[in-house]
Amino acid sequence: MDSQDGTQQTHLALGHKRFLVTHPDVQDIEKVRLKEEVFAMVKADYMASFYETLAAESVLEMDQSILDTMRAKIDEEIKKLDEKIADAEENLGESEVREAHLAKSLYYIQIGNKEKALEQLKITEGKTVAVGQKMDLVFYTLQLGFFYMDFDLISKSIDKAKNLFEEGGDWERKNRLKVYEGLYCMSTRNFKKAANLFLDSISTFTTYELFSYETFIFYTVLTSIISLDRVSLKQKVVDAPEILTVIGKIPYLSEFLNSLYDCQYKSFFSAFAGLTEQIKLDRYLYPHFRYYMREVRTVVYSQFLESYKSVTIEAMAKAFGVTVEFIDLELSRFIAAGKLHCKIDKVAGVLETNRPDAKNALYQATIKQGDFLLNRIQKLSRVIDL
Template structure:
């Protein structure tokens, strides 16, 4: 059960982010050009004929804007087009289609598949079941590498049926989760995680359990279940080894956002504001150095020798106050170690600090910066960015109003750095949907908080549900009597 994870190299989820960058109008032009070059290089290097066709084909390509062929996406591509930030990608960047290149990639793929088939036939004749499975495993990794979703899933499923080792089964399921994440198929990801969880519960080892925890957390972020995702992601900070899933800096971003939105104030302070792993990114110099060198930790796995060595490798002696360069920790995970692009975490730091200290004017400014720098630029966060901003505004309003019985409308607008009219309109939406228990008196210029008594609320709920139940029983009784009269 302690074997090294398998099938973790492909698909490369960073390629999906590059595709997202090309289709994202909010992404800087230079970043889109870099992503285009990276995609072209990796497609040629990994012989990704199916993926190249999916992106650039004049008729079927989801990034095609050359004017050739039919610009509409075919029906079968609608699901996989979830890789894009929007239905229409920017016209400034065109992913060129080269028929000769495509045919050469197809020929290279055919030769590889023939070699795999020959190896499998020889293994069936002269070797054992282990060698046969190894040959089939190469074919499964091949389809994941070249970007053919359907055949990658089919080959992984076929391999799963023949495999008897529990650890290998879990690795195959995690690979299928990544295939779903790569193509933006949330329903497939959900089903695959449930299946992987079944295998884990039947005896998965410590490392695979921690990997699945990170996988679950990221999936829940993509479907905006932040309240469930936050504990999983925050727990993964000290034991993270799933570098095939995302970078450590990305995990920090997802953890902070999920925790800031969903955790209660006490848990927010303990698990986000004061968490050593997060202080290593957002805290002052002394806290950051102590956390990076492993002197303090909130997780039991952070004292492991492997994690401590990796943490030391991330330490940068002359680190700027807000820009952090995190080096991938996956040296022993089968993923080649790469130096991450330095990330400016200051908007996140300002968001956490201003929310906890109640500096709401700075909070709104930080929230806007987080939207621009993180929500708009990440393929997992982009779809729900408007929802996240709205929920964070609601949290700030609730945090202020719960401390007072009556608040001046002008005073609250000044605290948030907005106009009275904007605050009135914004609060009205939350009041109408019963998200905030207060009333706005524009005549007197006050906001009055209504705190319903818990016992009275419970009584009102019982009466409300009781009335509904009685109504249903009466309708049921009438239906039964009618049927009885029909029989007579």
Template sequence: MSAPADEEAPLPIPNLSLPQQVFVLSNPALSERHEAARKELIEGIEKDEMAPYLEILLSASPSLISPDAALLPKLIAANETELAKFDAKLVEAEESMGETEISDILRAKAAYLTKIGDKTRSLAALELALEKTPGLGARIDIVLTIVRVGFFFNDIELITTNLPKASKLIDEGGDWDRRNRLKVYQGLHLLTIRDFKKGGELLIDALSTFTASELMDYDSFVTVTVISCMVWMERVDIKKKIINSPEIRQVFPTQPALESLATSLYNCEYAAFFQSLATVEQNHLIPSRVLSPHARYYVREMRIRSYSQLLESYRSLTLDSMCRAFGVGPEFMDNDLSRLISAGRLNCTIDKVNGVVETNRRDKKNAQYEQVVKQGDLLLNSLSKLSKVIV
């Protein structure tokens, strides 16, 4: 395997669809997806000769995929043969070739170890290749490969350590393509830590220039972009940047629930919005390795968005009219609103006697005044404690 040149697209290694299949198989609630996930996982492991990764899976949960007993020995033998070839080439290069040839072989060996899912040895090989590689573009690609290893094994520390390294290298003279790919890496990481706003801003900015197919395919990229942006984007921008986006519109026919989520919220069709939100939760949030931990949070925040949008248009609404608008029963609406009001997430009150929801409108000046008073109280308390320590 030859190492990719600076101008070539990075290799899609390790295969990030495989830990997604492991996630599906590990979730009993997704049992209807297990057969397809097991098939894709085994095929991916066999194709990339992933003996080290298969050993990890068998050690953690032997019954997870139950591969053919002959598969692991076959893959181990294939790995040993291929790595022996790299070692022989490296010896020959060190004896009779220059630094460029040595660098190429080191990068190729690191790529193979990354592809087969050998975390420890691949990281060591990637660090060595990074040290021996002179080209800035190739060095950026190596660091981004390390980040992908972090994504593959869900190693947050590895990701957070190497994303700034990649950013620094790109600032030193990285090209336009790598700068745009880095946005996708950063955006995906921010989604994993529930920063949908910053992550969504990066993803939507990379929408028309997406080339990071080593991370995910284009349809998946559009899906996570729409989901991450819907939770914070202003209504006018939802129309401009999502509903009317040509890049997103070409994917909408295959993802009707996503289209309905955006258009129904924008058009104030709240019953349709609730239905599409439930579909997105079941089809895109819960089954996703990245988004599943944030599914409940996301659904709650989207409900708050829709309630707030409706209540902003009225001083008061009957509870019955809200139930009709959202297509839910009065008990659900009363309980949901009550929880959100008590948590300070909705500026309204419920008059249960008359069955009316009344909106409490706070202008910006009053809100700023309350914030200043609150911060002033905190400052005075801190000064009081400090004075006691000094005395």
């Protein structure tokens, strides 16, 4: 189940294929191939209950004889595992009993029986003393959570892992947990926290069971672009040696990052268009696709407008390689949503920026707090006078 050999954990690969089979943008011919792969993986691991789910969703055709064969095989295997547990309890020591229970947990994970797997992991945990081994059980639970996209289970497991670390735990597992938590944050639209966790793990990445290092860098760059200020982006991402060694292997990603930093807006937009397909076809990012597209455009428009007190709409459209109408419509939406601090002068065809002044905001806040304090003092003096 857990892979230490640099390959993605089988069930997470299966989860991604299942996602693509039902994706509206994947071509039918590709879906036929993916269905065959999903079916082969389900059959290889005797995933009976998951097979039933996929048949109910019309992802796969139900073949009753195959389902019966799977169930018979599972019953036979569980019987063997129970015999091993009984034997360990009668004739062997505590660690052998734990190993026998762990083997049963892993078998339930392998056949994709979530409820039974969680039950059995709990029993195994009751027989586990070492913090490191308890942590490994949490990682198994997290992998189950990501396979089923069960964010409640993932969130509880992350909290549990953090509590375990207070009892001890090694750096290697702590670093692995950061990537798991980063993936959880990214999947639940907390891109800022995800970026920080990914950046922290860049030099210690070992969680190949979740995804490859290239995918990890892809996520790190995407989350950082909408989360970091310009100085941090340069220092932590643009110039990071670990990112530089891999970024060229991912189509459009290097142009996307560098053209934003170098203010090459035409190149940025064309790289962004190239990347959208990859973002759309990603199981974790797809639900946030529209949100992410808006956030990126907010970042890039804000960066462009920061250089000017006023600029013509035509000049901005030219810089981005788009039409005046497109920029006009885009900016109207972003200004209305409070995402950009500028005004459009339609008559003159000019954009005027009205960036919020930090000093002014501080001054206003101080006055407000002062008024609040005076009111409190007046109320208090009235009470004392009585």
